[in-house]
Amino acid sequence: MLLWFERKCLASLQLLTILYCSLRRKKSLWSLILVGFALESLKENCRPDGRELGEFRTTTVNIGSITTADGSALVKLGNTTVICGIKAEFAQPPAESTNKGYIVPNVDLPPLCSSRFRPGPPGEEAQAASQFIADVIENSEIIMKEDLCIAHGKLAWVLYCDFICLDYDGNILDACTFALLAALKNVQLPKVTINEETGLAEVDLKQTNPLNIRKHPVATSFAVFDDTILIVDPTAEEEDLATGTVTIVMDEEGRLCSVHKPGGSGLTAAKLQDCITRAITRHKEVKKLIDKVIKSIKIK
């Protein structure tokens, strides 16, 4: 084991080479050197920002700041910042399930969050993230779509969940899932009654009800280095150097909602089990944070 001082030197040297590499954008030779360097230092339990391999960055959440949205949340995971705004609109329920509403997520990675994104239509990463969030909503049953129905076959709520990444420093999926949960807890839907004679909907803005959140899914992402080393909550530099990523979504009963491993280097079953164990502890941390924030709003 290295001394504290040697670990700090190693960390700053690693940080300097990472900075140099990202400034010069030289992928080939430096990547090889850098990955080798990263592996060596990771084996010694050392990350560029001084975290442990299993340690998360400081997580902060701010709820209800956007008053034009029906529900909003701003989540910061270290430097990664994602804001989620939820707007509720009316729509006709789908023909095949006349008692369900809709939840439509959309993740936007604009050029303002990082210089790696160009202006234009949503890129691969944004679309993949949107699909991931849609899967999490579907699989975890965070909200039952039947709760969004107002009148069978005639009127239902559509919840548009829009995520904007304001600062990209890795681990978007965790931040978006957390923002979704916090924003949904913040949504207040007005009471809607259908007038018997005219058949039109009457909205009572003074009477609002919160959504019924059935489950609380929390995502935990890991970066894999060379089949052996797993680190939790990778930053953008660590994601670039990693050979694979894994994201685990758990809910409070210890049930797995989603295991997302898009290719990359292989992972043994034992390592996957370690990931699941870490995800369980992360769920407790996040749940405590959300409960604290919700309680502080209620007191006001």
Place this chain on the structure above:
Amino acid sequence: MAGLELLSDEGYRVDGRRAGELRKVRARMGVFAKADGSAYIEQGNTKALAVVYGPHEMRGSRSKALHDRALVNCQYSMATFSTGERKRRPHGDRKSSELTLHLKQTFEAAILTQLYPRSQIDIYVQILQADGGNYCACVNAATLATIDAGIPMRDYVCASSAGFIEDTPLADLNYVEEAAGGPQVALALLPKSDQIALLEMNSRLHEDHLEQVIEAASKACKDVYAVLDQVVRDHVHEVTTLLGE
């Protein structure tokens, strides 16, 4: 006539302000780690975020590079949840493209682009909540972000809107006052030299009143300048304290 009284008999507006009073301005610089310069501003309920990258090499087509100046590339975008009705197209629609162009023209006038030939400066502005004065909040946020990025400018660019109701010029219109349909002027000013970078007027206004309205907008811009200047000084003070000066 049943309707919203934009200016009451005692001289109060819908949100309780006086005719020449600005909304509360709160701003922070250096909010994001990744960007070269960033700033967040709240003018009343309008929340805007500006991020500056640059100056850096031309991205995309090298042919667009200007041989003697830097290219200023702006993008104005509104969050879909920023308005009362959900906004279907956050950017790329006509209004956003027009505002993008206005921002670009405003900042080309203020940034010393001759110092960075063949390079590009990106200014991205995002509106998180819109409550009137969108363009003005963007310009103010972009000024702070450009200062945070260390890009040299001729002067601050401060913007404010002004309207004209019942023979009284109103400064810093909110959404309700803008939607009422009266004449509105958006003014972007370089305060020290009193030069106008951008002036845009909507609806109809008699030429006798024009000077009054521009005067009200200029005064509002100078008030905003005082606030922004204080924000920059406080930020610099904070940063130098942290650096241990």
